[in-house]
Amino acid sequence: MAEFSQAAIIGVSLGAQYALLALGFTLIFGILGVVNFAHGGFYMLGGYVAYSCVAYAGLPYPLAVLVAVIATGALGWIFELYLLERMVDDHLATLMLTLGLYLVMSTGLLTIFGPLSMEFAFPVKGAMHLGPIYVPRENLIVLAICLTTIAALWLVLYRTDLGRGLRALADDRAIAMAQGLRPKLLFPLAFAIATALAGLTGALVTPILSLSPGVGDPVLATSFLTVILGGLGSLEGAALAAFVVGVVEAFSSVYFGGSIGALVLFVLVLLLLVFRPTGLLGRTVRGA
Amino acid sequence: MRRNLLGWADLIALLVLAAGFFVPMLTHSVLVYSILNQVFTGVIAAESVWIMLRMNLLSFATPTFMAIGGYTVAIAGEYNVTDAFLMTAASFILPALVAIPLGALVLRLRGTYFVLVTFVLSQIMQLVLFETPSLTGGSNGIAGVPPVTLFGTEMGTNRQVLEFACGLAMLATLITGLLTRWFRQHFAAIEENEILAESLGLVVWRYKAMGFVVAAGISGLAGYSLVNMLLTAHPSSFDSGTAVDFIAYTIIGGRVSILGPVLGTGALVYATNLFGTHGQYAQGLYGVLILVVVLVARGGIVGTVAALWRRRTS
Amino acid sequence: MRHLLLAVAAIMLPATAFAQSCELKIGAMGPMSGGGAQWGLSMKSAAELAAAEVNQQGGVKIDGKTCKVAVVSYDSKYTPDGAAAGANALAGQDIHLIIGPVGSVENAAVKPVAARNGELAWNAAYATNAQEPKYPLMFQVSPPPAIWADLVIKRAMKTFPMKSVAIVVPNDQTGTDVASVDGAAYKANGVAATSEFYQRGTTNFAPIITRVLATHPDAVDTASSAPGDAGVIVKQLRLAGFTGPIGRVGGPGTAEILRVSGGMDVLKDFYWYEAVPTDDPKVQAIDDEYRKLLGHDPVGGTTFWSYLPGARMTMKALQTAGTNDADKVAAVLRTMPVEDPNIGKGYWTGKKYFGIQQTLFFPFGIGIIKDGKNLGVERQEAQPE
Numbered sequence: 001m002a003e004f005s006q007a008a009i010i011g012v013s014l015g016a017q018y019a020l021l022a023l024g025f026t027l028i029f030g031i032l033g034v035v036n037f038a039h040g041g042f043y044m045l046g047g048y049v050a051y052s053c054v055a056y057a058g059l060p061y062p063l064a065v066l067v068a069v070i071a072t073g074a075l076g077w078i079f080e081l082y083l084l085e086r087m088v089d090d091h092l093a094t095l096m097l098t099l100g101l102y103l104v105m106s107t108g109l110l111t112i113f114g115p116l117s118m119e120f121a122f123p124v125k126g127a128m129h130l131g132p133i134y135v136p137r138e139n140l141i142v143l144a145i146c147l148t149t150i151a152a153l154w155l156v157l158y159r160t161d162l163g164r165g166l167r168a169l170a171d172d173r174a175i176a177m178a179q180g181l182r183p184k185l186l187f188p189l190a191f192a193i194a195t196a197l198a199g200l201t202g203a204l205v206t207p208i209l210s211l212s213p214g215v216g217d218p219v220l221a222t223s224f225l226t227v228i229l230g231g232l233g234s235l236e237g238a239a240l241a242a243f244v245v246g247v248v249e250a251f252s253s254v255y256f257g258g259s260i261g262a263l264v265l266f267v268l269v270l271l272l273l274v275f276r277p278t279g280l281l282g283r284t285v286r287g288a
Numbered sequence: 289m290r291r292n293l294l295g296w297a298d299l300i301a302l303l304v305l306a307a308g309f310f311v312p313m314l315t316h317s318v319l320v321y322s323i324l325n326q327v328f329t330g331v332i333a334a335e336s337v338w339i340m341l342r343m344n345l346l347s348f349a350t351p352t353f354m355a356i357g358g359y360t361v362a363i364a365g366e367y368n369v370t371d372a373f374l375m376t377a378a379s380f381i382l383p384a385l386v387a388i389p390l391g392a393l394v395l396r397l398r399g400t401y402f403v404l405v406t407f408v409l410s411q412i413m414q415l416v417l418f419e420t421p422s423l424t425g426g427s428n429g430i431a432g433v434p435p436v437t438l439f440g441t442e443m444g445t446n447r448q449v450l451e452f453a454c455g456l457a458m459l460a461t462l463i464t465g466l467l468t469r470w471f472r473q474h475f476a477a478i479e480e481n482e483i484l485a486e487s488l489g490l491v492v493w494r495y496k497a498m499g500f501v502v503a504a505g506i507s508g509l510a511g512y513s514l515v516n517m518l519l520t521a522h523p524s525s526f527d528s529g530t531a532v533d534f535i536a537y538t539i540i541g542g543r544v545s546i547l548g549p550v551l552g553t554g555a556l557v558y559a560t561n562l563f564g565t566h567g568q569y570a571q572g573l574y575g576v577l578i579l580v581v582v583l584v585a586r587g588g589i590v591g592t593v594a595a596l597w598r599r600r601t602s
Numbered sequence: 603m604r605h606l607l608l609a610v611a612a613i614m615l616p617a618t619a620f621a622q623s624c625e626l627k628i629g630a631m632g633p634m635s636g637g638g639a640q641w642g643l644s645m646k647s648a649a650e651l652a653a654a655e656v657n658q659q660g661g662v663k664i665d666g667k668t669c670k671v672a673v674v675s676y677d678s679k680y681t682p683d684g685a686a687a688g689a690n691a692l693a694g695q696d697i698h699l700i701i702g703p704v705g706s707v708e709n710a711a712v713k714p715v716a717a718r719n720g721e722l723a724w725n726a727a728y729a730t731n732a733q734e735p736k737y738p739l740m741f742q743v744s745p746p747p748a749i750w751a752d753l754v755i756k757r758a759m760k761t762f763p764m765k766s767v768a769i770v771v772p773n774d775q776t777g778t779d780v781a782s783v784d785g786a787a788y789k790a791n792g793v794a795a796t797s798e799f800y801q802r803g804t805t806n807f808a809p810i811i812t813r814v815l816a817t818h819p820d821a822v823d824t825a826s827s828a829p830g831d832a833g834v835i836v837k838q839l840r841l842a843g844f845t846g847p848i849g850r851v852g853g854p855g856t857a858e859i860l861r862v863s864g865g866m867d868v869l870k871d872f873y874w875y876e877a878v879p880t881d882d883p884k885v886q887a888i889d890d891e892y893r894k895l896l897g898h899d900p901v902g903g904t905t906f907w908s909y910l911p912g913a914r915m916t917m918k919a920l921q922t923a924g925t926n927d928a929d930k931v932a933a934v935l936r937t938m939p940v941e942d943p944n945i946g947k948g949y950w951t952g953k954k955y956f957g958i959q960q961t962l963f964f965p966f967g968i969g970i971i972k973d974g975k976n977l978g979v980e981r982q983e984a985q986p987e
Contacts, residue, residue: 099536127843209834427773
């Protein structure tokens with residue numbers, strides 16, 4: 001029974017981490033139609049920027065997280081505006097561009113910071129113990145930030161003119177543009193929000209886990225999985241799916257072990273897609 | 289209108305590949321052999337991506353079926369079954385058979401859902417390989433695969449390995465050419481607008497299934513070529529990350545023609561080997577190359593050359 | 603016409619061919635990007651230092667000419683395809699001596715290719731078939747766990763008595779190989795061992811840890827998991843309330859684990875294998891020498907130090923052989939006394955385990971941290987087979 005409750009707690013904290021990643025990924029896909037292969041790169045970059053702020057500039061950790069969010073958002077903005085924007089309608093070209101960016105980013109970070117993991121610790125330590133069950137305090141903070149972010153993003157998208165504009169572009173770009181919406185402004189903005197979210201996740205999660213030039217690779221696979229399960233372009237779907245993936249991963253790993261557990265997770269996602277080809281809360285999408 | 293079996297692009301692609309047979313007369317450089325071997329394997333894999341792109345489906349499933357083809361050959365090798373014709377057929381047919389039920393599952397998905405679900409397939413394949421050590425050697429893979437035999441003669445020398453890879457690549461190109469030429473209009477209709485094609489009476493699923501199954505078979509040939517080159521079947525050769533390479537070969541080469549995967553593979557495999565000797569900067573240089581080609585050469589290498597050609601002749 | 607051809611040929615040939623001194627290239631291979639980058643870059647650092655030392659002495663005499671040694675590094679990406687391509691790419695530059703590859707995966711693919719190309723290579727693989735008699739040009743930088751696991755476990759049990767251990771490793775080749783070797787060594791010492799495999803690319807180990815702790819092991823061994831992973835495992839084990847000793851009877855990387863996990867207080871009770879006696883000031887002086895000769899920091903720490911003797915001995919053998927023909931260099935290597943100025947005296951080993959005596963066995967270290975206090979890395983002398 002203790003394991004069962006523990007698995008549930010771990011599942012929720014995994015879910016929070018995955019949700020932050022998947023929100024950005026699905027935002028980029030929903031609005032720009034771009035599969036962002038560089039998402040893991042922005043996660044890593046967020047971690048390294050926050051680390052540098054703490055280690056070299058001596059900034060307090062919360063401020064370092066803020067700098068990481070701004071830096072990753074700014075890089076996302078620039079990348080969208082100057083590179084991605086030129087071919088935003090060619091989904092294969094944008095896929096290649098984000099892939100190229102990822103390779104360049106990870107090589108850059110490897111060259112600057114070296115291959116070893118950094119000494120980067122979360123300022124809040126320890127866990128709350130309830131009998132045999134424990135809840136790490138750092139996970140509670142990430143969960144709180146995650147829920148706040150989901151709420152904030154929801155408010156922006158559904159309660160502001162900016163959000164209405166972004167959603168209109170996601171629904172039908174041609175009509176939205178005919179109505180005077182400016183993708184030249186909104187696209188980079190959407191991309192920047194999404195990469196800033198990845199950066200935020202990196203700044204929050206890498207000190208809890210680890211920070212080295214390899215940590216961006218698994219991000220893509222997780223984001224992929226979460227976003228298809230939730231339904232592409234669906235914010236609520238991605239958030240819901242993130243927690244489903246987290247909980248399923250936790251339970252299957254606890255009860256079947258890491259390797260078979262992963263297999264169980266993948267097969268479940270595959271089966272779900274067969275019965276709901278547009279994910280949990282998704283709609284039909286344009287072609288590759 | 290009577291359709292030609294092959295188009296000029298298919299013939300050029302075959303001719304380019306056939307040049308591989310003559311390389312051993314010019315050089316014995318191991319580097320040249322090695323790069324060409326990688327190119328031939330890559331071309332086959334990229335062609336399977338290209339077939340799916342004809343139907344506007346971006347597939348990450350290539351390594352999945354490559355693994356089936358490659359492991360088929362490696363396991364047969366353990367029983368000393370190495371006949372080239374038999375194994376070519378087996379490495380094509382087995383993945384194709386597996387693709388029938390899988391296709392029934394995943395072809396219901398469109399667009400990016402298809403992209404992502406094929407990505408999941410390749411992850412599942414990794415875990416299946418790990419969990420079946422008695423059959424596939426698990427995480428160790430199968431080492432010491434015997435070389436292929438042709439009419440009872442072992443094809444073990446560098447030159448023979450190259451010639452065999454060249455032959456496989458030509459076979460894959462021939463199959464790809466025939467398929468895409470034969471169903472040209474159907475594939476084009478699906479690529480243009482699947483829903484419209486369906487409403488006009490095209491039985492879309494039939495052609496998609498056909499394409500998926502043949503693409504799987506071709507991937508299997510790529511797996512054969514890879515295993516025969518390395519004499520090892522190892523799970524990490526069929527990692528989902530390799531799918532990204534094959535997609536890059538196809539898109540950088542240009543998706544408009546079968547020459548795309550051929551030239552794209554040639555260019556990127558050469559670049560990989562060139563950059564590889566720059567150690568830790570290899571990946572970054574590769575990334576820069578991809579960025580530059582995508583930004584400068586719209587439509588990939590083939591698309592750009594075609595555009596230049598049109599401008600000159602008009 | 604003939605003159606013209608000769609003139610063209612003269613232009614095409616590299617200019618160095620006519621200069622008094624020449625350049626001899628050696629290879630360094632391993633993963634230099636992604637999660638395993640540290641290992642490949644350690645190989646590179648080792649090759650660079652060995653080459654720089656030779657160059658400082660004026661270079662090597664090859665076929666009567668004095669040559670400077672240059673290092674060409676190849677990123678083999680921890681894949682068999684990458685490693686096979688690398689062995690060919692290096693051969694294409696007339697390179698016959700390779701410091702690398704690192705992983706079992708890479709090594710399996712390099713063996714047949716290097717044999718075909720006449721290349722000598724130094725692997726750091728842990729696989730049970732890393733060395734094979736049919737590949738006489740393959741050498742190994744340090745012995746596999748089967749040679750030292752028993753010694754480390756015996757020493758650990760003196761400080762940390764245990765009845766059961768859970769070995770946590772990734773589900774890849776190195777993971778499964780080391781888990782089985784370590785498991786057997788624990789069992790031989792009366793410790794019940796279970797193995798737990800995690801999916802490669804796992805970043806959060808909390809579920810695996812919950813599963814492991816449900817069996818209430820006395821100790822947990824992170825064996826050959828990547829140092830970054832092991833650091834997270836340690837951190838999360840302690841967070842989950844695990845108070846038993848944590849081991850690392852696998853690869854080096856304790857310094858990195860210390861950084862990731864959050865320090866000595868977190869590690870608390872820890873025992874590990876070091877490929878070299880890292881507390882020895884002479885060993886640590888390697889880094890100073892690297893900085894002096896190459897002007898920047900080396901990559902790797904322990905991995906770099908443990909790869910270095912192989913690279914140095916190769917340079918020495920190259921000088922004695924007077925040619926970079928792999929067969930001749932290998933023949934010299936086999937007869938050379940195993941000695942390193944920084945690490946000490948060692949032996950060739952591997953005959954019993956692999957059937958081929960081409961594995962370097964140098965003094966190594968066993969580290970113990972008890973109650974958050976580092977008791978240091980005890981030097982263990984190498985034993986002749």
